[in-house]
Ligand SMILES: Cc1cc2nc3c(=O)[nH]c(=O)nc-3n(C[C@H](O)[C@H](O)[C@H](O)COP(=O)(O)OP(=O)(O)OC[C@H]3O[C@@H](n4cnc5c(N)ncnc54)[C@H](O)[C@@H]3O)c2cc1C
Ligand code: SF4
């Protein structure tokens with residue numbers, strides 16, 4: 001495949017098959033934001049330091065700024081836009097709102113995706129497990145405490161619902 | 164926003180196909196596995212390949228297998244998989260600690276064992292945008308003629324920064340390399356990980372263009388070694404090492420038979436400390452022994468200003484971290 005050619009890349013994005021035409025030099029983050037119009041994932045450092053671009057690829061937290069979009073052809077991608085259910089916020093989103101876990105909000109989509117993947121595999125994470133799971137997501141505003149509170153609150157809410 | 168330069172794309176499905184692509188485009192390719200090192204470096208224009216060869220489709224390079232000959236770790240095994248593998252956790256805790264100390268959870272989900280071994284060296288004056296590097300007149304690793312760390316030197320001394328490589332070396336692990344000759348015949352050879360690295364920061368390993376790393380092999384003889392890893396870094400997550408120490412010991416705290424200590428993040432290749440067996444063989448671990456090992460490390464290791472943290476302080480930290488890693492390996496308080 002040569003450098004300038006636009007090639008099709010099909011991904012299952014938040015449950016829908018989406019195809020975009022991109023050059024090989026396109027990151028997953030760029031494909032999501034600028035080709036598919038999903039601007040929830042944030043372009044922070046664009047080099048792996050901040051986690052604002054975190055999405056799930058086949059369920060695994062991944063930095064979309066360092067992922068080549070073509071490497072995701074045929075794979076499932078979940079972004080922050082995929083968390084709410086028909087306009088009803090996910091308990092994590094609700095909890096971030098209630099605890100003040102989002103201030104400027106720039107880190108929030110990435111935080112939510114790392115936290116979402118944690119709660120998928122661990123219904124009752126300890127505070128340490130939460131901070132470890134979020135250790136690749138930087139926040140310049142909150143001091144993290146309210147974010148950890150939010151994840152604990154959401155975990156409790158989800159456990160309650162599962163009863 | 165950091166854009167990627169234009170490149171063509173290949174996604175081979177086998178080692179043979181990958182080697183054929185590399186041979187068909189000599190000098191034009193960059194191999195990409197997880198991309199966590201290659202992609203930022205492309206964005207910084209540190210690599211300017213015409214073509215990317217993405218290894219993600221090569222199933223043969225996945226998987227961890229433990230057999231009579233030892234442990235085989237495929238080049239595409241992620242650091243998350245390595246650090247959570249039950250057999251690795253049982254026998255090689257030093258490998259687990261090192262892999263779990265790389266960067267962040269997302270990066271460990273993406274980063275591979277092969278990419279970690281082949282990680283480009285790092286330097287304050289190199290891991291910067293094109294604009295930044297241009298303002299300084301570049302340096303001899305890329306686009307320039309002068310080294311800003313050792314201005315009178317002729318060699319790049321950028322820091323080897325892989326967390327796992329020092330532990331592989333302490334364990335006596337080997338790396339398997341696949342290559343293709345002019346007739347298209349594919350062959351594989353294994354060499355000690357220690358011999359994989361060379362002391363040239365521009366290209367700090369023996370891989371020739373057109374070659375691939377396929378596996379890491381931990382020999383049967385490494386079972387029973389007690390391993391540990393200590394890393395000095397500014398924050399407890401995300402940061403590269405500014406000093407790293409891997410230890411492998413045979414014996415126990417009451418009687419050490421053999422000791423290997425590998426120190427890295429100083430120069431272009433990890434340094435295996437010399438002369439330790441004369442100090443430790445047959446002796447018990449105590450404060451005097453730890454002090455003696457620390458003193459050897461202090462004497463043999465020389466941090467440089469290739470990473471942005473105080474050189475004298477890092478030098479002072481060498482014996483501290485060596486003593487702590489030794490105590491970790493032996494399971495005694497540091
Ligand atoms: C913010 C940040 C922090 C980081 N911190 C650390 C850290 O603390 N410690 C650490 O060790 N690493 C760190 N890394 C680097 C990196 O994430 C890991 O070392 C990772 O394991 C690299 O693997 P990869 O598959 O992503 O490599 P890639 O980026 O795909 O490749 C790295 C290099 O190896 C070559 N390569 C890859 N696979 C092969 C192969 N099979 N055969 C031949 N050549 C190959 C590529 O051509 C490239 O030059 C960090 C990265 C980032 C972005
Ligand atoms: S050690 Fe010198 S030559 Fe090498 S990257 Fe740093 S400044 Fe450049």
Ligand code: FES
Nearest residue numbers: 044045046051065
């Ligand atoms: S934007 Fe991807 S890690 Fe910062």
Ligand code: FES
Nearest residue numbers: 103104139140141
């Ligand atoms: S809320 Fe502003 S960066 Fe986290």
